[in-house]
Amino acid sequence: MASSNNPAKPVHILFVGAGAVGCFYASRLHHPSQNVYASLIARSNYKAIIAAGGKVELQTHSFGNYTFAPYAVFPNIDAAVPSASSSSSGPEAAVGGEKSAGTGTPPSEGWDYIIVTTKALPDRTDDAAMVAPLVSEKSCLVLIQNGVGVEAPYRARFPRNPIVSAVTVISAEQIRNGVVRQNRWTRISLGPYGHGLGAPPGVGDQAGEEPVARLGDERMRALARWWTALGGIRDVETHSELELQTIRWHKLCINAAFNPTAVLSGGRGNADQLTDPELREHVLGIMHEIRDAAPLVLGKPLPDTLASPEKIVKSTERNTGGRPSMLLDWEAGRPMEIEVILGNPVRIARAKGVQMPRLQSLYACLRSMQRMREEREEREKGKGKL
Ligand SMILES: NC(=O)c1ccc[n+]([C@@H]2O[C@H](COP(=O)([O-])OP(=O)(O)OC[C@H]3O[C@@H](n4cnc5c(N)ncnc54)[C@H](OP(=O)(O)O)[C@@H]3O)[C@@H](O)[C@H]2O)c1
Numbered sequence: 001m002a003s004s005n006n007p008a009k010p011v012h013i014l015f016v017g018a019g020a021v022g023c024f025y026a027s028r029l030h031h032p033s034q035n036v037y038a039s040l041i042a043r044s045n046y047k048a049i050i051a052a053g054g055k056v057e058l059q060t061h062s063f064g065n066y067t068f069a070p071y072a073v074f075p076n077i078d079a080a081v082p083s084a085s086s087s088s089s090g091p092e093a094a095v096g097g098e099k100s101a102g103t104g105t106p107p108s109e110g111w112d113y114i115i116v117t118t119k120a121l122p123d124r125t126d127d128a129a130m131v132a133p134l135v136s137e138k139s140c141l142v143l144i145q146n147g148v149g150v151e152a153p154y155r156a157r158f159p160r161n162p163i164v165s166a167v168t169v170i171s172a173e174q175i176r177n178g179v180v181r182q183n184r185w186t187r188i189s190l191g192p193y194g195h196g197l198g199a200p201p202g203v204g205d206q207a208g209e210e211p212v213a214r215l216g217d218e219r220m221r222a223l224a225r226w227w228t229a230l231g232g233i234r235d236v237e238t239h240s241e242l243e244l245q246t247i248r249w250h251k252l253c254i255n256a257a258f259n260p261t262a263v264l265s266g267g268r269g270n271a272d273q274l275t276d277p278e279l280r281e282h283v284l285g286i287m288h289e290i291r292d293a294a295p296l297v298l299g300k301p302l303p304d305t306l307a308s309p310e311k312i313v314k315s316t317e318r319n320t321g322g323r324p325s326m327l328l329d330w331e332a333g334r335p336m337e338i339e340v341i342l343g344n345p346v347r348i349a350r351a352k353g354v355q356m357p358r359l360q361s362l363y364a365c366l367r368s369m370q371r372m373r374e375e376r377e378e379r380e381k382g383k384g385k386l
Contacts, residue, residue, distance in 0.1 A: 007035045007222075012071070013113040014080060014106075016131055018042040018049070020172035021144055022117030023056045023180040025188065027068035028231030029223075036226050037071040039080070039104065046075040048177035054104075059175075060182040063232065072104020081133045082106040110136035113223065119329075120145040120340040128153040135161060140219040144168055144188070146255050147340025148248045149348055151193045162215035163193040164223065167247050171322070187235040190224055191244020192216030197298065213241060242300065249294040250306045255341050257286040258316070259326035260362040263336070263369070267327060271320040274313060282358075284309050289358045290345070296354045333373075338366050 013029055015022040018040040030038035040056075042049055049056055055067045074080040083106070114134055118127060120143075135141070135158060143150050144166040151165050171183040194213030220238055227236045239247065258270040265279055273279045287309035295301045307315070329336045342363035349356050 009035065010107070011036050011112045011222075011226075012107040012109075013038045013115060014041065014111045014134065015039070015115045015117055016041045016077070016127075016134075017116060017118035018045060018056070018073070019117060019119075020174050020180050020182075021168060021170065022115070023068065023174070024058065024060070024170065024172050024182050025115070025117070025144065025168075025227070026070060027056065027058050027066070028063075028233055029226055030068065030070060031226070031230040032071070034226075034230055036230060037107075039072040039074070039106075040070050041074045041077060041080050043076070045174065045177035046073065049073050052178050055178075057179045058182070059179070061184050062182060062186050070104075072106070074104075074106075077130060077133060080106050080111075082108055082110045082136070109138075111139050113140050113142055113219070115142040115144060117144050119335075120147055120150050120337055121335050122150075122153065123339045123343075124335050126153065128157040132157060137161075140164060140216070142166060142190075142223065145340065146251065147337060147344060148245070148252065149344035150340055152196060155193065155195060160212060162212055162219045164190055164216050164220045165193045165241075165244050165248070166190050167244070167251055169251075186233045187237070188227065188233065189237045189239060189244060189247050190220045191239040191241050191247075192220055193244075194241055197242060197245055242298065246294070246298055246300070246302060246306070249290065249298065249345075250302060252290050252294075252341065252345060253287040253309060253312055254316075255324075255326075256290060256345065256359055256362070257283045259324040259336075259341060260338075260366050261286075262324045262327035263330045264362070264365060267331070269321060269323045269327075270316050271318075271322065274317055280313070284313060286358050286362070287312060289356055293345070293349045293354050293356050297349055297352050330370075333377075336366065336370060338363065338370065342366065 013036070015026045015038060022040065026038040026040060029036060050073065053069070054073055055069045057067050059065050111134055114131055116127060116131065140162040141154050141158060142164040143154065151163055154163055167189045169187040170185045173181055173183070175181050192213045193216060194211065224236045224238045227233045258273065261273055261279060261283055262268055262270070265273060268279070273283055291302060291309060326336045326341070342359055346356050346360045346363055
């Protein structure tokens with residue numbers, strides 16, 4: 001019999017971005033026996049996943065080691081677009097591992113949830129435009145990404161679809177293609193996203209229509225139940241829109257302080273930064289700048305329950321050896337999440353008449369470093385062709 005944890009009809013959930021976060025949270029949702037199916041869009045790791053029989057290997061601190069066989073794995077967005085010719089989307093296609101993932105087909109009724117777990121790089125790709133062919137009337141978009149302002153392009157493109165914004169506190173990495181390690185933590189905080197705080201009702205909120213934020217709230221609650229009851233994650237939190245945006249701004253205290261500093265200090269991990277008195281003062285200065293700006297942006301003081309800069313620093317000191325993802329991206333020559341972690345907060349605050357000079361300096365320097373390196377690489381490529 002159907003219950004809130006066991007929907008009557010199959011629920012199809014597509015993760016766009018089969019990296020560390022995507023594979024971990026997909027593996028905790030996929031429960032064919034309960035009618036909840038997770039699928040993945042992979043990219044550079046597609047061949048490895050298919051070679052492993054359509055399975056991803058998970059090495060987790062919280063749930064032990066296991067393999068996860070999604071309902072389907074796709075090599076790109078186009079392959080995951082539902083069409084009238086899509087074949088079975090019912091339970092029989094997935095139960096018992098009969099189907100071979102990678103040959104899976106999109107559900108003909110469309111995707112119920114599209115969960116974006118790519119790195120947020122709005123200066124490189126318009127991910128809202130990229131996922132558009134996947135989105136139908138019934139699709140709820142979920143964004144599990146760091147930074148602030150990540151939802152706006154999705155709301156602009158999909159005025160009537162529910163959107164759920166998500167912040168995760170996890171330490172996970174893809175150690176090789178198709179193998180994901182979760183080192184610690186599982187927390188995921190969810191909140192509906194309407195039209196942005198303080199924005200007037202939008203296109204999706206006309207008379208006679210269900211407000212998109214309310215739709216987002218319902219869809220968020222179902223997702224939270226499945227992650228908790230089926231996936232066994234103990235710290236799935238549901239919030240209001242304002243609460244979730246507060247959590248996003250508060251998480252910047254970690255991401256906007258340690259990540260850029262790791263790159264600009266010549267490659268020092270979070271705890272290591274704190275052993276240098278000047279860097280420690282700089283890191284605390286950034287955190288306090290965010291703490292001071294956030295209430296003015298959000299229109300509400302930050303609750304005392306959120307850790308103070310001094311408390312964050314204390315707990316970071318114990319976590320030795322950690323190297324932030326922005327540093328790993330920089331060292332690997334990949335683009336960094338500069339816009340959502342630095343550029344968006346600076347611009348959002350500025351639009352409210354609030355200056356964030358420390359963040360602005362970090363933003364200007366890192367953006368320039370990245371551009372100079374790319375221009376140098378372009379020149380070297382050009383020389384190679386001569
Ligand atoms: N990992 C953590 O511990 C952690 C913790 C908290 C928050 N976060 C945040 O969570 C988000 C995801 O991070 P992550 O660590 O999971 O990143 P990740 O391991 O790099 O995973 C991102 C995945 O997205 C894929 N991708 C990007 N564009 C794609 C496209 N057009 N089509 C198909 N796949 C695409 C990438 O494929 P390629 O490999 O081919 O590029 C990669 O597999 C980020 O915003 C990050 O800041 C991460």
